[in-house]
Amino acid sequence: xxxxxxxxxxxxxxxxxxxxxxxxxxGMCPTLGVTSSAFNGLGxxxxxxxxxxxxxxxxxxxxxxxxxxxxxxxxxxIIASFVTIVEMILEAFVPFLYEQLGIFIPLIVVNCIIxxxxxxxxxxxxxxxxxxxxxxxxxxxxxxxxxxxxTREILGNGSVFGFKFVPxxxxxxxxxxxxxxxxxxxxxxxxxxNKSTTKTx
Amino acid sequence: xxxxxxxxxxxxxxxxxxxxxxxxxxxxxxxxxxxTSVGMSGAVLFVMTxxxxxxxxxxxxxxxxxxxxxxxxxxxxxxIAALVQMVEIMLKKVSPPLYQALGVFLPLITTNCxxxxxxxxxxxxxxxxxxxxxxxxxxxxxxxxxxxxVFASIREHLELANIxxxxxxxxxxxxxxxxxxxxxxxxxxxx
Numbered sequence: 001x002x003x004x005x006x007x008x009x010x011x012x013x014x015x016x017x018x019x020x021x022x023x024x025x026x027g028m029c030p031t032l033g034v035t036s037s038a039f040n041g042l043g044x045x046x047x048x049x050x051x052x053x054x055x056x057x058x059x060x061x062x063x064x065x066x067x068x069x070x071x072x073x074x075x076x077x078i079i080a081s082f083v084t085i086v087e088m089i090l091e092a093f094v095p096f097l098y099e100q101l102g103i104f105i106p107l108i109v110v111n112c113i114i115x116x117x118x119x120x121x122x123x124x125x126x127x128x129x130x131x132x133x134x135x136x137x138x139x140x141x142x143x144x145x146x147x148x149x150x151t152r153e154i155l156g157n158g159s160v161f162g163f164k165f166v167p168x169x170x171x172x173x174x175x176x177x178x179x180x181x182x183x184x185x186x187x188x189x190x191x192x193x194n195k196s197t198t199k200t201x
Numbered sequence: 202x203x204x205x206x207x208x209x210x211x212x213x214x215x216x217x218x219x220x221x222x223x224x225x226x227x228x229x230x231x232x233x234x235x236x237t238s239v240g241m242s243g244a245v246l247f248v249m250t251x252x253x254x255x256x257x258x259x260x261x262x263x264x265x266x267x268x269x270x271x272x273x274x275x276x277x278x279x280x281i282a283a284l285v286q287m288v289e290i291m292l293k294k295v296s297p298p299l300y301q302a303l304g305v306f307l308p309l310i311t312t313n314c315x316x317x318x319x320x321x322x323x324x325x326x327x328x329x330x331x332x333x334x335x336x337x338x339x340x341x342x343x344x345x346x347x348x349x350x351v352f353a354s355i356r357e358h359l360e361l362a363n364i365x366x367x368x369x370x371x372x373x374x375x376x377x378x379x380x381x382x383x384x385x386x387x388x389x390x391x392x
Contacts, residue, residue: 077275106277110317
């Protein structure tokens with residue numbers, strides 16, 4: 001029983017208490033770079049989540065085989081392999097998303113969340129805990145990216161996931177789908193997130 | 202003429218940090234003082250130039266002829282990680298003062314997505330040649346330096362400003378970055 005409670009906490013911490021974007025500020029490049037629409041944010045989140053879960057599992061399985069001096073390069077190779085898999089899958093099956101995310105797909109390799117979890121969690125815990133940790137962190141990341149993408153899309157384009165809810169000739173804050181909007185939207189979302197989490201605790 | 206366009210585009214129009222969102226981690230992380238941001242910019246200039254040269258040659262003469270283009274991500278990140286380590290060791294031996302200035306920033310650069318990003322972007326340059334790729338890397342690191350140093354100077358002034366409680370720390374920095382990015386948006390259409 002205690003074990004299962006522990007796993008639930010393990011899962012939930014990635015979503016709220018240690019949310020990779022709003023609390024830990026990891027992986028900022030894709031966060032700001034691809035979130036010009038909710039769909040792109042979701043796609044990036046899912047791709048990252050896949051890499052995070054798989055690399056967490058593999059790292060936790062092989063951790064005892066890797067000498068600690070070369071562990072970082074070894075982790076990077078494991079992560080890069082999964083990123084290459086994601087890159088190929090996206091190119092073959094979702095070419096539209098592949099085009100949209102562009103350079104940020106190979107850059108999942110240098111996303112600090114993944115290496116960070118491999119180093120601080122997966123290299124110390126068993127495969128199941130690592131899987132759940134990856135799932136929680138990945139969901140937290142995906143959620144944050146989707147919210148940021150949706151916010152920018154609503155304000156900047158008057159649509160959510162591509163469905164427009166304002167007249168075609170309506171004026172929208174185009175600023176929010178341009179680069180500066182990413183910084184500004186994230187700034188205010190972080191304020192909101194901090195405000196709501198400090199109230200509940 | 203080509204080269205002037207690459208320079209202006211990389212520094213002002215398509216600034217690597219403020220328009221392309223590469224290298225945001227060091228941009229937010231080591232920008233609290235102007236002096237450290239200068240050190241970081243120097244280290245990025247150094248590593249980005251060497252890394253782009255190495256990865257360009259690797260791609261052109263090994264990966265493409267062997268049909269191993271799909272291994273690009275893995276090989277590039279490994280080359281960059283090894284290169285950073287090597288630069289660190291060599292710098293320590295050859296030029297201790299330079300090592301003193303850049304040393305602490307070098308390990309951080311392995312996970313700087315700007316380095317890998319520029320290495321990949323340099324492959325897609327029109328009429329690409331090694332010289333052009335290297336020039337592209339230099340221009341982009343100058344763009345990185347400009348954004349980082351301007352941002353750090355603003356942050357130094359922010360220390361003295363009266364900021365609402367909820368906005369302190371990260372949010373105000375992001376907001377400043379947003380305004381800076383807005384200013385750089387004014388360069389659109391320059392080239």
